[in-house]
Amino acid sequence: MTTRGQTQQFDKALFKASVEKHLVTTYAKTPETADSRSWYLAVGKALAEISTGSLLETEKQIAEQNVRSVNYLSLEFLIGRLTGNNLISMGLYEEVSAAVEELGLNLTDLLEEERDPALGNGGLGRLAACFMDSLAAQEYPAVGYGLHYEYGLFSQSFEGGHQVEVPDAWRGIEGYPWEVVRPELGQTVGLFGSVETYTDKAGTSCRRWVPAMTVEGVAWDLPIVGYDNKSVYPLRLWECRSPAPFNLARFNDGDYVGAQYGQLEAGNVTKVLYPNDNHDQGKTLRLMQQYFHCACSVADILRRHFAAGNKIEDLAKLESIQLNDTHPTIAIPELMRILIDEHKLGWDAAWAISSKVFAYTNHTLLPEALERWSESLIADMLPRHMEIIFEINHRFMTLVEEKWPGNNEIKRKLSIIEEGQQRMVRMANLCVVSTYAVNGVAALHSELVKRDLFPEFNELFPGRLHNVTNGVTPRRWLKFCNPGLTELVNEKIGTEWPAKLEQLSGLAKFAEDKKFQKRYLAVKKDNKQRFADWVQDNMGIELDTNAIFDVQIKRLHEYKRQHLNLLHILSLYHRLLNEPTFDMHPRVFIFAAKAAPGYALAKDIIFAINKVADKVNNDPRLGGKLKVVFVPDYRVSLAEIIIPAADVSEQISTAGLEASGTGNMKLALNGALTIGTMDGANVEIREEVGDENIFIFGLLVDEVLKQKEEGHDPYRYYHADSLLRASLDLLNTDEFTPGNPGQLSAIRQNLLDGGDPYLVLADFADYVKAHEKIDAEYRDQATWARKTILNTALVGKFSSDRSIRDYVNNIWKLKAVSVK
Ligand code: RUG
Structure with missing residues (x-):
């Protein structure tokens, strides 16, 4: 099979053969018995075959060049359906449309068969998806790290006008055709237990964590296909499994269900996405999800770092880790733990690395959304991490004392640990103290972060607070979703705008042109009709x-x-x-x-x-x-x-x-x-x-x-x-x-x-x-x-390509790598 790109050709006959092969061998259907869903699955698999090859090649070339990359850690990636979007990025939309037509199918109908992978709640998760798209489009080396939830955000229906929630098994029974499991990337993650002191060979007294249980992280990669280039980046989603499926002693005692208990519990960790947006619920399982996500991701980042022949001391030179909100904050003490306890670095050496690796994006000022975890919960589940958080806070408090001597009010306000009946860990404070860059997501928001949320931090760490205004990918949010407008725009300003959205300003000169106005309004009317038809068909309401x-x-x-x-x-x-x-x-x-x-x-x-x-x-x-x-x-x-x-x-x-x-x-x-x-x-x-x-x-x-x-x-x-x-x-x-x-x-x-x-x-x-x-x-x-x-015409600024360039230039300092 050939891949996209200027020099290579799409081979229609080979592609059709691949679809038919998958129909039979992967989905056990013949062309005669296959329904529309099976055909969609087979087409998805045939395409994924191409993208997986490119993903491996991209990984290889980036590793060989040993360049700096960003790791985008997010508990949510609301990617939406991949097939249509990937076809656009691969430049194969028309070709595949023609190929499936020869198989007696209609591409638009097939695309409707795909369930949305709803692995996020709203804006924060969707932003992460747009950012991955823009990183790949501009070939800035990146890996997205998330969780492989078995159930995404619930499906909603109405009964008598009331919302009813139904679990969302987004992968269906057959699995999602675009994902590929990577068993060789598996990780083992500890939980609970205690911390012990021991003396190493050099006679130094050391601390180490002895977890009470472990779970396994399985990596699933989804391809993020670069628009009009040959790069395919991984969105790596971790699934939690129990390491020992059976407790053999209990199994032999006849306690069959009890014997699988561990598996049931571990399976719970990535069972379901928490359905809260802008609201912190503080559940134990959620903390477990967060730590599991961070432990697997940090371990994978280090694996890549060492596999490329690098030394631990060079980590901050080669890797940046962006924390999408405070949800992955526990990655900070996790990296410190690994540097100190496993790589035997002293605190200062470890901190010098860690504090130059992490950057944090704040997405909210709402108090109910700012995460706080009870100290006792963290101490119970992650005892060594709690010790490290205390040490970070202790050193930070010394800094505060130097800046504002004797001012206990400020100390109380800035401390990572909130005093009270139940002591709480303020994750946002931990982030600001431990990262090299903090950003808000729009100019006004970033000003309010400086002025109202973190004014003293801004004084203590001048230059650390930034703004990066959000953006959206023009590929999905114009080219794919609005073909009528795309055609009209192409006719007026050419076809480069999906990768250079600022070019849309070229439309402004047609704003008064009567003929253009008519055609623009006609496109809008067609789109309104398309939606009105949907409403008529699905809700029985005439618009x-x-x-x-x-x-x-x-x-x-x-x-x-x-x-x-x-x-x-x-x-x-x-x-x-x-x-x-x-x-x-x-x-x-x-x-x-x-x-x-x-x-x-x-x-x-x-x-x-x-x-x-x-x-x-x-x-x-x-x-x-x-x-x-x-x-x-x-x-x-x-x-x-x-x-x-x-x-x-x-x-x-x-x-x-x-x-x-x-x-x-x-x-x-x-x-x-x-x-x-x-x-x-x-x-x-x-x-x-x-x-x-x-x-x-x-x-x-x-x-x-x-x-x-x-x-x-x-x-x-x-x-x-x-x-x-x-x-x-x-x-x-x-x-x-x-x-x-x-x-x-x-x-x-x-x-x-x-x-x-x-x-x-x-x-x-x-x-x-x-x-x-x-x-x-x-x-x-x-x-x-x-x-x-x-x-x-005038909103070209809001391309996520521009947001990513802002991150690259002001925070991550990456260089693009063009995959050959
Ligand atoms: O509410 C914010 C949106 O304003 C923003 O556009 C989006 C992406 O930055 O993030 C949303 N958000 C904030 N979702 N969750 C939070 C707080 O955890």
């Missing part, structure tokens, strides 16, 4: 593509304020029924969101939106002006059809609380106009597209802080604003839950009596005004066309 498609797709969280959107919908409902002179352009409000299973208010909001949808979608009095659609089971593949169909992008978090957002970038890239607060990357989107091409509303960060300090009084807004009052009061009636008044009142109560912690009521009036502006401007299609074209 009018002349309506404004207004989209809010993201995790359900109070700070993201889906309930502000809901209140606006209720206000429109109220006005349509009660204000005879009120008119509006037809609008479809589209939601998609999963709520963490234990997050009651988030689930109440989903229920309320579903109930309002039931009513408004069938109320003839509204004359079809208002529709609400809550698309179930939000996932990457759904985003791929919603985003190209969006006219309006809702980015309405309370200012200061959304670190960046990346959906905002994808939607703007695909020509949706943002209605948003001055939060996260919205601020930079506004800078790029211009104030006239975005709808900004709401309190600014400092106004939010001031209002909170002074005491936010929700009733003040309630009494002063009759539209707000009418909208909120609808939640107390049985208008949307006939015969059951009060079923939606938890939301109203939270906003009025619960203090409205996210200032929904404070921003309501301004939000309504911004929507009125949208309504007016949409009616003037030429104006709207200009604005939407300019959004696509």
